[in-house]
Each structure stands twice: as structure tokens, then as C-alpha cells.
Amino acid sequence: KNQVEQSPQSLIILEGKNCTLQCNYTVSPFSNLRWYKQDTGRGPVSLTIMTFSENTKSNGRYTATLDADTKQSSLHITASQLSDSASYICVVSDSNYQLIWGAGTKLIIKP
Amino acid sequence: DAGVIQSPRHEVTEMGQEVTLRCKPISGHDYLFWYRQTMMRGLELLIYFNNNVPIDDSGMPEDRFSAKMPNASFSTLKIQPSEPRDSAVYFCATIGQLNTEAFFGQGTRLTVV
Numbered sequence: 153k154n155q156v157e158q159s160p161q162s163l164i165i166l167e168g169k170n171c172t173l174q175c176n177y178t179v180s181p182f183s184n185l186r187w188y189k190q191d192t193g194r195g196p197v198s199l200t201i202m203t204f205s206e207n208t209k210s211n212g213r214y215t216a217t218l219d220a221d222t223k224q225s226s227l228h229i230t231a232s233q234l235s236d237s238a239s240y241i242c243v244v245s246d247s248n249y250q251l252i253w254g255a256g257t258k259l260i261i262k263p
Numbered sequence: 264d265a266g267v268i269q270s271p272r273h274e275v276t277e278m279g280q281e282v283t284l285r286c287k288p289i290s291g292h293d294y295l296f297w298y299r300q301t302m303m304r305g306l307e308l309l310i311y312f313n314n315n316v317p318i319d320d321s322g323m324p325e326d327r328f329s330a331k332m333p334n335a336s337f338s339t340l341k342i343q344p345s346e347p348r349d350s351a352v353y354f355c356a357t358i359g360q361l362n363t364e365a366f367f368g369q370g371t372r373l374t375v376v
Contacts, residue, residue, distance in 0.1 A: 184362055195267075195354050195367030196306075203362075241306070245362065253306045 154179040156244050156254035164260045169232055173257045175225040175242030183245040187216050187227050190239045190256070199227070199240075229259075237261045269355050269368035276375055281343040284371045286355030287336060296365070297330055297340050298354040306354070312338065345375045 156177045165171050177185070184203045188196035200209045200216040202225070208217045213230045229236055242254040268287040276282055288295050296311040310320040315332045323330070327346070332338040342349055356367045 186364075193370075195356070195370050196365075197367070198364040201362070201364060251308065251365075255305050 154244075154246065154250070154252045156242055156252050158240075158242050158254040158257050160257060161255070162258040162260070164262060165232055167232060167234055167261050167263050170228065170230050171232060171259065172229075173227045173240050173242075173259070175227070175254055177223050177225070177242070177244045177252070177254075179223075179244040179246050179252050181247045182220065182223075183247050185216075185218055185225050186243040186245070186251075187214070187225075188241045188243060190241060192238070196241060232261045234261050234263060267355055267357055267366050267368035269353075269371050271371060272369060273372045274374070276345055276373075278346055278375055279344040280375075281341065282345045282349075282373060282375075284340040284353050284355075284373070286338045286340070286368060288338065288355070288357040289359075289366055290336070292357035292359045292366070293335075294358045294361070295332060295338050296356040296358075297338070298356060299351045300354060300370070301351045309340070342373075345373075347375045350374050 159174045184201055186201045187199040189199050190196040199211050199214050202209050202218045204220050215228045218225045237260050239256040239258050241256040244252050270285045293314050297309040298306050300306045309322045310330045312332045330340045352370045352372050354367050354370045356365045358365045
């Protein structure tokens with residue numbers, strides 16, 4: 153069964169600290185993996201899209217990694233800011249363009 | 264482009280009433296998706312269209328739900344009759360080509376009392 157699992161469910165860190173969010177998937181055949189940021193009360197916004205051949209991709213202070221062999225991805229946030237408080241959702245697409253959504257990690261940045 | 268535009272932003276209705284949610288996609292985007300989001304179930308795909316044609320509606324929960332895309336610039340999601348368990352945030356998203364970024368609207372928060 154195609155599944156995307158994220159950990160932790162929630163995370164609280166102090167402003168300025170780094171953090172890493174995890175995503176494991178069992179989707180096959182794999183097409184791409186996306187990370188979205190969703191602020192409370194708003195729609196998800198794309199951070200990165202990675203295909204099979206990409207190991208790492210950065211978007212400002214966000215860096216996503218992908219290990220297609222172990223079917224794992226991580227999203228690393230550097231020097232966190234209060235505005236980083238949001239839910240971060242990992243989404244995996246199969247070759248039929250089915251998007252399988254993870255449950256998300258709720259990140260709270262405290263001053 | 265103003266992005267994906269959804270209306271209304273909030274809707275409160277009584278059980279049994281008909282509800283219509285609207286979406287204006289980004290111009291030139293050929294794919295349109297309707298999602299429902301709840302705390303318990305996260306984001307669920309309801310239906311998606313390609314060039315105004317419904318491709319996969321397997322996520323539509325019941326016959327009470329219907330979606331149309333009469334032209335490339337407009338889509339509706341209708342619930343008739345509505346029930347309290349339909350309360351959720353409904354998102355519309357569009358993409359230009361497969362495997363590219365999906366752009367989401369602001370969502371419609373539906374409350375059925």
C-alpha cells in the first residue's frame with residue numbers, strides 16, 4: 153500500500169535553532185517527492201520538488217534531501233524564524249500522478 | 264496572475280442545504296484538483312480534471328458530492344444535501360503540467376450545523 157509517514161508529529165524549537173523533519177515512503181513506482189509548507193488558515197505552498205535523480209535541493213533556509221534507495225527524505229531548516237511556524241507536509245507522486253500526502257509535521261518556533 | 268481564487272472563504276450552512284464552492288484556476292493551468300482537509304484525515308483528493316474533463320473522482324465520498332468544470336477558468340464543487348460531517352476546509356489546486364508545482368487557493372472553510 154502506498155504510504156507516506158512523517159516524523160515527528162510536532163516539534164517545538166527556539167528561534168534561531170536548526171531542525172530536521174523526516175519523511176519515509178513506500179510509494180511505487182516513484183515519480184517525485186515534494187515538501188509543502190502550510191500556514192494556519194492558508195493553502196499549502198510548495199517548497200521543493202525532487203525527482204529520482206536528485207539527492208538534495210535547497211530553497212533559501214530550507215534544504216531537502218532524498219535517498220531513493222532507502223525511500224527517505226528530510227527537510228532541514230536552518231536558523232529558524234518565527235515565520236517558519238507551520239505544518240510541513242511531505243507528498244510523494246507515483247508515475248500515475250497520484251499524490252500521496254503525509255500527515256505533516258507541525259512546527260512551532262518559540263522566541 | 265492572482266493565483267488560484269476560491270470563493271467563498273467561509274461558509275456556514277444548515278444541515279440539508281445545498282453548498283456550492285467555486286474555484287478560478289491560474290490561467291493556462293490544465294489540471295485542477297479539489298481537496299478536502301480535516302484534522303483527522305489530513306488532505307484528501309476528491310477529484311481532478313484535465314482540460315476540463317474529470318479524470319479521477321474516486322475520492323468523492325458520496326453521491327451528495329459533485330464537481331464540474333464547464334470551462335478552463337471555472338470549477339465548482341457542490342454538496343447536496345450537506346451534513347455536519349462535511350465540515351472541513353476545501354482546497355482547489357492547479358498545475359500547468361504533470362510533475363510540476365501545484366498552486367493552492369486559500370481554501371473554503373465549510374461549517375455545516
